Amino acid sequence: MRRAVHAGSTVALFLLLCLPGCRRNEPEFRPGVLTVAQEQQSSWVRNFHPFLPMGVARWPTSAGIYEPLMIFNRINGEYVPWLATGYSWSGGADRVTFTIRDGVRWSDGTPFSAEDVVFTFDLLKKKPALDTGGIWKFLESVQLDGQGRVVMRFQRPYSPGLMTLAHLPIVPARVWREIEDPVTFSNPNPVATGPFTEVRHFGNQVWEIGRNPHYWQKGQPKVEALRFPAFPTNEQVTLALIHGEVDWAGSFIPAIDRIFVGRDPEHHGYWFPLVAGSIYLYPSQRVPAFRDVRVRKALSLAIDREMVIRVALYNYTKPAEPAGLSDGYAKWRHPGFGPGDGWVHYDPKAAEKLLDEAGLKRQGEGGMRSGPDGNPLELEISVIAGWSDWVRACQVMARTLRAVGIDAKVKAYDFTGWFQKVQRGEFDLTMGWTDDGPTPYHVFRGIMATETVLPFGEASYANWHRFGNDEADKLLHRFERTVDGNEQREIAWRLQEIFLAEAPAIPIFLNPSWGQYNTKRFVGWPTAGNPYARLSPNHPPETLLVMTGLKPAPATEAVRDNQ
Amino acid sequence: MSRLVEYLLRRLGFYALAAWVAITLNFLIPRLMPGDPAQIMFARFKGEMNPVAIAALRETFGLTDAPMWMQYLSYLEHLFRGDMGISVSYFPEPVVNVIATGLSWSIFLAGTALIISFLLGTALGALAAWRRGGLLDSVAPPLLSLLGAFPYFWMAMLALFLFGFGLGWFPLWHAYPEGTSPGLNLPFLAGALYHAALPAATIVIASLGGWMLAMRNTMVGVLGSDYITYARARGLSPRRVLIRYAARNALLPNITGFGMAFGFVLGGALLTEIIFSYPGQGYLLIQAVRAQDYPLMQGLFLTITLAVLGANWLVDIVTLMLDPRTRR
Numbered sequence A: 001m002r003r004a005v006h007a008g009s010t011v012a013l014f015l016l017l018c019l020p021g022c023r024r025n026e027p028e029f030r031p032g033v034l035t036v037a038q039e040q041q042s043s044w045v046r047n048f049h050p051f052l053p054m055g056v057a058r059w060p061t062s063a064g065i066y067e068p069l070m071i072f073n074r075i076n077g078e079y080v081p082w083l084a085t086g087y088s089w090s091g092g093a094d095r096v097t098f099t100i101r102d103g104v105r106w107s108d109g110t111p112f113s114a115e116d117v118v119f120t121f122d123l124l125k126k127k128p129a130l131d132t133g134g135i136w137k138f139l140e141s142v143q144l145d146g147q148g149r150v151v152m153r154f155q156r157p158y159s160p161g162l163m164t165l166a167h168l169p170i171v172p173a174r175v176w177r178e179i180e181d182p183v184t185f186s187n188p189n190p191v192a193t194g195p196f197t198e199v200r201h202f203g204n205q206v207w208e209i210g211r212n213p214h215y216w217q218k219g220q221p222k223v224e225a226l227r228f229p230a231f232p233t234n235e236q237v238t239l240a241l242i243h244g245e246v247d248w249a250g251s252f253i254p255a256i257d258r259i260f261v262g263r264d265p266e267h268h269g270y271w272f273p274l275v276a277g278s279i280y281l282y283p284s285q286r287v288p289a290f291r292d293v294r295v296r297k298a299l300s301l302a303i304d305r306e307m308v309i310r311v312a313l314y315n316y317t318k319p320a321e322p323a324g325l326s327d328g329y330a331k332w333r334h335p336g337f338g339p340g341d342g343w344v345h346y347d348p349k350a351a352e353k354l355l356d357e358a359g360l361k362r363q364g365e366g367g368m369r370s371g372p373d374g375n376p377l378e379l380e381i382s383v384i385a386g387w388s389d390w391v392r393a394c395q396v397m398a399r400t401l402r403a404v405g406i407d408a409k410v411k412a413y414d415f416t417g418w419f420q421k422v423q424r425g426e427f428d429l430t431m432g433w434t435d436d437g438p439t440p441y442h443v444f445r446g447i448m449a450t451e452t453v454l455p456f457g458e459a460s461y462a463n464w465h466r467f468g469n470d471e472a473d474k475l476l477h478r479f480e481r482t483v484d485g486n487e488q489r490e491i492a493w494r495l496q497e498i499f500l501a502e503a504p505a506i507p508i509f510l511n512p513s514w515g516q517y518n519t520k521r522f523v524g525w526p527t528a529g530n531p532y533a534r535l536s537p538n539h540p541p542e543t544l545l546v547m548t549g550l551k552p553a554p555a556t557e558a559v560r561d562n563q
Numbered sequence B: 001m002s003r004l005v006e007y008l009l010r011r012l013g014f015y016a017l018a019a020w021v022a023i024t025l026n027f028l029i030p031r032l033m034p035g036d037p038a039q040i041m042f043a044r045f046k047g048e049m050n051p052v053a054i055a056a057l058r059e060t061f062g063l064t065d066a067p068m069w070m071q072y073l074s075y076l077e078h079l080f081r082g083d084m085g086i087s088v089s090y091f092p093e094p095v096v097n098v099i100a101t102g103l104s105w106s107i108f109l110a111g112t113a114l115i116i117s118f119l120l121g122t123a124l125g126a127l128a129a130w131r132r133g134g135l136l137d138s139v140a141p142p143l144l145s146l147l148g149a150f151p152y153f154w155m156a157m158l159a160l161f162l163f164g165f166g167l168g169w170f171p172l173w174h175a176y177p178e179g180t181s182p183g184l185n186l187p188f189l190a191g192a193l194y195h196a197a198l199p200a201a202t203i204v205i206a207s208l209g210g211w212m213l214a215m216r217n218t219m220v221g222v223l224g225s226d227y228i229t230y231a232r233a234r235g236l237s238p239r240r241v242l243i244r245y246a247a248r249n250a251l252l253p254n255i256t257g258f259g260m261a262f263g264f265v266l267g268g269a270l271l272t273e274i275i276f277s278y279p280g281q282g283y284l285l286i287q288a289v290r291a292q293d294y295p296l297m298q299g300l301f302l303t304i305t306l307a308v309l310g311a312n313w314l315v316d317i318v319t320l321m322l323d324p325r326t327r328r
Helices: A001-021 A061-065 A114-126 A161-167 A234-242 A293-302 A305-312 A329-334 A348-357 A388-401 A415-423 A441-450 A471-481 A485-502 A543-547 A554-562 B001-031 B037-043 B053-061 B068-080 B095-100 B103-130 B133-149 B152-166 B186-223 B225-234 B238-268 B270-275 B281-290 B292-321
Strands: A033-037 A070-073 A078-081 A086-091 A095-100 A137-142 A149-154 A195-204 A206-209 A225-229 A268-270 A278-283 A378-385 A407-413 A429-432 A506-510 A516-518
Touching: A061 A195, A061 A543, A070 A161, A070 A543, A078 A086, A095 A114, A095 A161, A095 B037, A114 A137, A114 A149, A114 A471, A149 A278, A161 A471, A195 A225, A206 A278, A234 B152, A234 B270, A278 A293, A293 A348, A293 A388, A293 A506, A305 A388, A305 A506, A329 A348, A329 A485, A329 B103, A378 A388, A378 A415, A388 A429, A388 A506, A407 A415, A415 A429, A415 B281, A441 A471, A441 A485, A471 A485, B001 B068, B001 B292, B095 B103, B095 B292, B103 B133, B103 B186, B103 B270, B103 B281, B133 B186, B152 B186, B152 B270, B186 B238, B225 B238, B238 B292, B270 B281, B281 B292
Parallel strands: A033 A225, A378 A407, A378 A429
Antiparallel strands: A070 A078, A086 A095, A095 A149, A137 A149, A195 A206, A206 A225, A268 A516, A278 A429, A278 A506
8 A cells, every 4th residue: 555655646746747848849939049950960069160071060160150251152153252352363363362351350359350361271271180171282372461451372273262262261360379279179169250159058959059249240140049959860850840940941851842831831931942063873984884975875865854853852853954064053054055955864765776886785675785795784873871862763763774774773872881982983873963163163073074083992082983084174274274254154165065975974953952941930031032042051151141131020029029 | 605706706707808808899890891980071071182181180080000909909098098089970079078968868768768668567477477367468468569569660750749749748859848957956857757758658668568578478487386386385475476486586587688678778779869859879879880980989889888798797696686596
């Protein structure tokens, strides 16, 4: 009996404890606090080091807490002046001068100046471990030039280097000079110029950063604080979005119109602009059959891109353009190429004809084709396990390839294993991204420049398929030496002609930039109707444009005024 | 008595040997995996890095091309100083701090669920065997086996969706309410219990059947032995026969299982932690493997291994108390 009483009191105690919390778990909101889900973590580690990659330092350290000189806006293809008010080239493409903005202050109230900019670049020179963008590979010196100007001299003319320089977060010399080891400094209390600098709370599950009291843009930011709950995977973020707890996210959600927008069509929205780059199928030059341009073109003609997009990507995107350039490079596209030109479309008959010509004979009626040497041709499409949209896309492609007699099977690898194989060129076919930049220079350099071709077995950051073209090399070098937009455009057209003739890689679809928003508490989100930046929080430093474009929704403001 | 001490010391020696083997495997296994942590780290920059920068970063991470045996020696030396190195994926945070963000929560959630499941399952098993063919015995085992056979992932998602999202009875994520500060205060403790209720319940439901069936089956065997018949014949109270005579003996296999389960629970509460966004070791382990974060992987494996060894040592002592035969 005594035991029963004891058990009963335990239950009563538990109920008593949990009753206050047992009301429906509606999310609680404080006005002006915007909840973001960008990183996927189960618990937070306090780190605001601006030169460490995304995922190591907390988002938005590199663009939000710290700020760059300029922001390349992928939507309109232009640089937005930020800590610098402008830039100018001189001496061809071997010197760039940034004019540094006046009246900017650090979050501790001290003035920001051009000396901080010079200090930051010199810091990376002294500590190569921080120079993850490889700035000092082409930079010669960074010097002050009198009236708030900073001159950056290059070792050789290199116009594509501009974005890397413009996007480097600038740190305060006064603070960082005192730090013993800037490489292993986790920077728990950042002093910065960005809109959000004051860490108000840091717990292992939720952390919060408040606005910079000395921000240089008058009246900005209109958001009082950013709040970050830890969610380990996409599923939890999706649930939080549907539940209305998260205001801003950048995740992949299947059937988003039904699952997310349908829950609250008035407030829930998304925008997936197709400006990031294209997704390609890379045929490795290691496979003898792929050294024949006819075979590469035939592979492309055999792929039903519409079906890939419908089955694997919920129609979030569209098929690639003839030269593979995404909408972000619209103004660089060759005016002579229209839809249906070249080999980036579905035409299985033409594919079969090309394969026959290339000597890839079918083994018997309706059988699979053999290689040019007569041996059976068995190919593997490597893909990352768990990237479900990509895995499905590869399965669809394998099916359409088999229809023209190419024996292709999909094999999924863990990211690490996949990436190692791919970087070493040790694959047959793989889906992958390209190098990205403000101009198509980086795209084509990574696809067909001889200098990016490393031996098989050596890890390469780009040109995984090992394709080089001498003509493209010359054009790319010309591109590096010029800052003239018209000349660059002409070179880009010539590169696209080579791409069309050589088919070094097979563009499949445009890569969407995932972004979701909720207008219940904040408005001013970038959308197709108001495209001032990419909505997705995954692309710093463009995120700064969004952070300073948002404001509390009228209703919330009214509530605050009433209080 | 001296025999007992000798026995305990022998066991301790065995555990020391097991710990050494675990520590060594812990060093070897990550290094046998394909891939290079430096490369994975650089991959995140998605750019062409300066070779000088790569060399500098490798050095900072403590990645050397030194011969294996030298790496092994310095690994042992650091370990004895309690230094598990710097995590690569949470650079520059020391592994010890990274593990600290989740370890206590993992132990709290998984440990509580395991103890509840063990106690409840064992008690139910004993009762079911005692009243063989009764209501409990005919309903509970098939029902619990059925629940245990559901894929855990699916069941936990369903629970989260139904009780968290649909009915709104339980929190959807995290281990304690926002706005409370961890420590000995009522709102935090109550909130932590409330947050743990749903995830712990799913673990209990999934594992209860195993404990119950194991206990029931051993108990049935024990109840058939002569000394139970003798105990009853002596007119001892049924309760005394059930607990002191039958259950005490039938408990032994389950106790051994408890030591094993503790290890599985520490590493295996992974799905629970991910589904309920609960801070813990499980997600860290995945993160470490993905990023080829050797130091973090080693730290986590070591924590789990030591926990299992510790739990087994405790189990040894408990067995010693319950079963006089082991003392010989």
